[in-house]
Amino acid sequence: MTTTAAAPAVTGSIKVRKLTCAIGAELSNVSLADAAHDDGLFAQIKALLLEHKVLFFRDQDISRADHAAFARRFGALEDHPAVGSDPDHPGLLRIYKDLDSPPEHYENSWHCDATWREAPPMGAVLRCVETPEVGGDTIWVNMAKVYEDLPQAIKDQIASLRASHSIQCSFGAAMPEEKRLALKQRFPDAEHPVVRTHPETGEKVLFVNSFTTHFVNFHTPRNVRYGQDFTPGAANLLNYLIGRAAIPEYQVRWSWTPNSVVIWDNRATQHYAVQDYWPAVRKMERASIVGDRPF
Numbered sequence: 001m002t003t004t005a006a007a008p009a010v011t012g013s014i015k016v017r018k019l020t021c022a023i024g025a026e027l028s029n030v031s032l033a034d035a036a037h038d039d040g041l042f043a044q045i046k047a048l049l050l051e052h053k054v055l056f057f058r059d060q061d062i063s064r065a066d067h068a069a070f071a072r073r074f075g076a077l078e079d080h081p082a083v084g085s086d087p088d089h090p091g092l093l094r095i096y097k098d099l100d101s102p103p104e105h106y107e108n109s110w111h112c113d114a115t116w117r118e119a120p121p122m123g124a125v126l127r128c129v130e131t132p133e134v135g136g137d138t139i140w141v142n143m144a145k146v147y148e149d150l151p152q153a154i155k156d157q158i159a160s161l162r163a164s165h166s167i168q169c170s171f172g173a174a175m176p177e178e179k180r181l182a183l184k185q186r187f188p189d190a191e192h193p194v195v196r197t198h199p200e201t202g203e204k205v206l207f208v209n210s211f212t213t214h215f216v217n218f219h220t221p222r223n224v225r226y227g228q229d230f231t232p233g234a235a236n237l238l239n240y241l242i243g244r245a246a247i248p249e250y251q252v253r254w255s256w257t258p259n260s261v262v263i264w265d266n267r268a269t270q271h272y273a274v275q276d277y278w279p280a281v282r283k284m285e286r287a288s289i290v291g292d293r294p295f
Contacts, residue, residue: 004060004250006009006103008026008028010075011061013029013030014027014028014029014030014044014045014048015027015028015029015030015040016048018052019056019252020251020252021044022142022145022249022250022251022252023052023053023054023140023141023142023145023250023251023269024052024053024054024055024056024140024252025051025055025056026051026052026055026056026058026175027048027056027057028054028057028058029221030045030057031060031062032057032060032062032067032070032072032261033062033063033066035070035073035114036066036069036070042070042073043069045263046073046074048176049263049264049265050265051138051198053142053144053264053265053268053269053286054252054262054263054264054265054269055262055263055264056254056260057260057261057262057263058257058259058260059260060127060259060260060261061259062127062143062259062261064088064089064285067088067089067092067125067127067261067285067287068089068091068092068287070123070125070287071091071124071125071287071288072287073288073290074122074123074230074289075122075289075291076091076289077090077091077092077287077288077289077290078091078288078289078290079091079093080093080114080288081167081171081183081186081187082171082236083095083130083209090228091287091288092285092286092287093285093286093287094283094285095107095283095284095285095286096281096282096283096284097281097282097283098281098282098283099279099281100141101234105277107225107272107273108272108273108275109139109210109272110141110200110209110210110245110246110270110271110273111210111211111270111271111272112143112209112211112266112269112270113266113288114211114288115165115185115190115192115207115209115211116165116167116170116187116189116190117164117209117295118190118293119290120190120192120266120267120291120294121266121288121289121290121291121294122265122267122289122290122291122292123263123264123265123266123267123268123288123289123291124263124264124287124288124289125261125262125263125286125287126138126261126262126263126264126284126285126286126287127259127260127261127284127285128256128258128259128260128261128283129258129283129285130186130258130282130283131256131257131282131283132277132280132281132282133280134277135274135276135277135280136273136274136276136277136280136282137174137254137255137256137274138253138254138256138262138271138273138274139252139253139254139271139272139274140251140252140254140262140264140269140270140271141245141247141250141270141271141272142250142251142268142269143206143207143249143268143269143270144198144201144203144204144205144206144266145250146206146244146245146247146250146267147195147204147205147206148204149246150206154240154241155195156239157223157237158195158197158241159192159218160217161193161194161215162173162191162192162193162194162217162236163191163193163194163207163208163212163213163214163215163217163220164189164191164193164212164213164214164215164216165189165190165191165209165211165213166184166189166211166213167183167184167187167211168180168181168183168184168187168189169213170210170211170213172184174187189213191216192207192294193199193207193295194206194207194208194241195207196267196294196295197295198214198268199267199292199295200269201268203268204245204267205267206241207294208238208241208242209245209270210240210241210242212238214234214235214238215237215238218230218234218237219234239267245270245272256284256289266291267291
């Protein structure tokens with residue numbers, strides 16, 4: 001039997017092609033440089049982002065100024081303490097990987113950006129500058145769908161749990177002790193609900209990732225009768241929850257080309273940058289958008 005791919009849907013002048021059943025859509029016939037200055041066009045893109053959680057674009061030959069201007073339509077941009085910004089465009093981070101890059105990596109784990117902040121980013125706009133001929137893909141996962149599919153007993157158990165998220169244990173781990181402790185003093189461990197509510201869609205989202213170190217309110221009579229219930233009981237539960245992001249049915253995978261751009265909702269997704277391309281070069285530029293405190 002022969003099957004044909006569904007034709008892209010059309011929203012205004014934008015063509016929309018869903019990439020998986022769970023997450024992601026590729027948009028065409030649209031310029032992000034135009035969307036940076038066109039209220040109606042931007043409103044369409046934002047609505048599609050809330051619907052699909054990750055949006056993909058090809059052939060966006062835009063300037064750094066337009067990149068930053070488009071991202072600022074969502075909100076103010078923020079710097080990162082461990083990744084350098086473009087000197088002419090604060091908040092536009094340069095994520096360049098080559099032979100001189102440090103050996104430690106933090107992108108190739110399932111993570112939601114900067115949950116070690118009290119208010120993690122709302123989202124990000126990532127543009128490919130240079131990519132390997134093969135490899136260097138990025139994967140995103142729909143954490144609202146992950147939560148929706150959890151067994152009810154697990155939902156009941158985690159409903160009121162809160163967890164700690166640390167920059168010291170991730171970006172700080174390879175630093176000398178003095179610098180690591182200074183980083184922790186600047187960014188103390190943040191505490192967030194294990195299940196957050198998306199502030200715009202109202203969806204419940206599983207909100208633990210590789211920056212999450214432990215639950216802060218698990219050790220109660222309801223959960224712990226013997227010490228073994230807490231250690232490793234709580235750790236086993238956290239590992240189970242973090243591991244749900246690795247299920248392919250919740251994911252979309254993107255192969256980069258120069259001038260391709262991805263926008264994602266950091267409140268409802270996690271992502272994983274595949275580190276399979278060394279010694280090839282991969283250069284990306286990311287505008288991270290200030291978010292709100294999870295509830």
